[in-house]
Amino acid sequence: MKPVRLAASLGAAFVLSATVSTIALAQAPVCSAPVKVLAQPRDGLTLLEDSKAEFEKLAGAGFQIDYLNENDRRAKSRADASTVGNYNVYYVDEANVALFASSKWIVPLTDYYPADYDYADFDPGRQKVATYDGKVWFAPLTGGGDLMVYRKDVLEAAGIQPPKTLDELIADVPKLTNPDKGMYGIALRGARGSGANVWRWMPFFKAYGGQWFDGDKPVFNSDAAVKATETYLKLFKDSAPGTQTGSWDESTGAFLSGQVAILVESTPLSGMAVDPKTSQVVGKIGFLPPPSPLPGGGYGHGLAIAAKANADDASKKCAGLFIAWATSKENEKRRLDAHQFGELNRTSILSSKEFADIYGADLGQALAETGKVTAVNFWQDPRWPDLGDRWGIILEELVTGTRTDIKGGLNELEAYATELAKKK
């Protein structure tokens, strides 16, 4: 064999073997075991389970999602992340992402999020909520701000224009309450929790100029907090029965079943309100941004890569692939086709013709306008759930009449916050 032919043969053999190795590597499954996910119930995740075979084909292993309601999910994920680390993927939210990130219970997402899945396509507001300390920690499953959803028929019958300001809202709500006809002016959240009653109270606090901290010094114990609480309690007199110890489910449930005239709630409500499967008030409702100067409560929930259960890089890549696939454009399109409004997060979907065809121009307009007043109302700090939940208890006591001294409650919270601030 001539040297040239020998070299050519060797070269061809090398190229062939390299190609075969590359193909073999490309086909090597990314996941060696099913991905374990701890989440809270979401229609989008339920829908995702229908496509389990697709992920198995893509990654070489399936996934298993355990569902717990919001408060339980927060407690369980916190306990799991800090101890045994059973789950590869955690469902996190705006209230606990700082805690999970600073405690190193989750790892930065974009290091393991395949570029093909286009993270930049997510709504910028949700990207902002998913970012803490300059790093992105989760891919959004839901998010947004607040919208005022109101019953056109009820307001027309009462001769009331939809309130544009907070003062108008406060004046209109009692006029719209008529228990004999099963109608209540508003529905608020009374149940304890930084993501429950405190979440709905915070826009009032911010509207009156309240601030949480100045550096490490708590400054929330102010006239703004007193006035916000007084307003909240005043409005609660006309809040639908069951909401005094209820949260999102109870207040939106009361509206969707036709018992509430005005509701200022997180944006997924609007999608539910126009869906005949979940709403008895379809065709009777209008949308507006929250009455000025109430800011919307910016929020975002999503999936993050757990640190403890994914000890090696391969596991992290597997979890990253699952998150990327679960929040991909293809899966989001499926959610749009299933009319799961609250599960849509990508600008390519939200600005699509199909979205406008399904939800109409009014809602699109309201969403665009409310985006301008959406703000982060909570204290962006790992200690926020601790402080927020403590205020949630006091606020629930005030709502249900177990205690009546607003200032005393705020003093108690300030003492707690001062101790909390020392812990940093």
Added chain:
Amino acid sequence: MARRTSLPVTFVVPTIAILLVLSMVPTLYAIVIALQNRELSTPDYSWVWLSNFVDLFLDRRFLNAVWVSVKWEIVTVVATMVVAIGLGVLMFEVASPRLRNVYCLLFIIPVLLPRVSAAFVWKFAYHPLYGIATYPYRLITGGLIFDPLSKPGTALFAVASVDVWQWGLFFAVIVLKLLETLPPQPIEAARLDHAKRWQIHAYVTLPMLKAPLISLMFVKMIESLRSFDLIYVMTRGGPGVATETLDMYAFSQGFIESGKVSYASAMAVLMMIATVITFTMLWKRAQA
């Protein structure tokens, strides 16, 4: 002779050793943690000795939780025993043997329901607008709203009624079966002496059942200490802190709000001490 006596030791010692390990290791670990300042969010900790215990007695929520736990224990145990004895005696006196079997079957069903399921069923039943349990009130008052789970004065009793529904009916079946096992002669003798029905039970049958009834009461007392799931689902300790028992507050501090596992362990240790002392005293008094 020595070989024969070593056999029980061979079987008993390993069992006792396993039981000791299983019960003492977590208990000692809880005591050790209670003397530290561990939090879930950080692996760092130091020894604070009795500081957690001192803080507990300055914590209004802890003091409230102690009071709620005492109320819960008294309400559920007393109500369960009253319902159990009342219904048991009623079935014994009024129902035919066949009907008694039907009642027994019906009365056992509630306790077979998982606590969480029972809690959800009753949570919906107490809904102020749709609940079947609040319907009579709406009917009588012409549609006025009654929300027992959101009123501080009624929430504890509303949740306790579910506990009594489960355990009171079950215990009624046990009381009935106990009554059926009694010898008929003392009852017949009392009847010949023209004793009324309530007198027969007050002075003859129930005193004869004193020992098993006390045992039932102790079982219920222990069971009532573990009602976390029921209260958690129905009220989460609310409204405010009106139904926040010690175990719920400990869980809340350990895992929901603050991640203060040492603080929560201090509560668990105090609960353990209080329970051991109380039960020992009651048991000795019952035996006396």
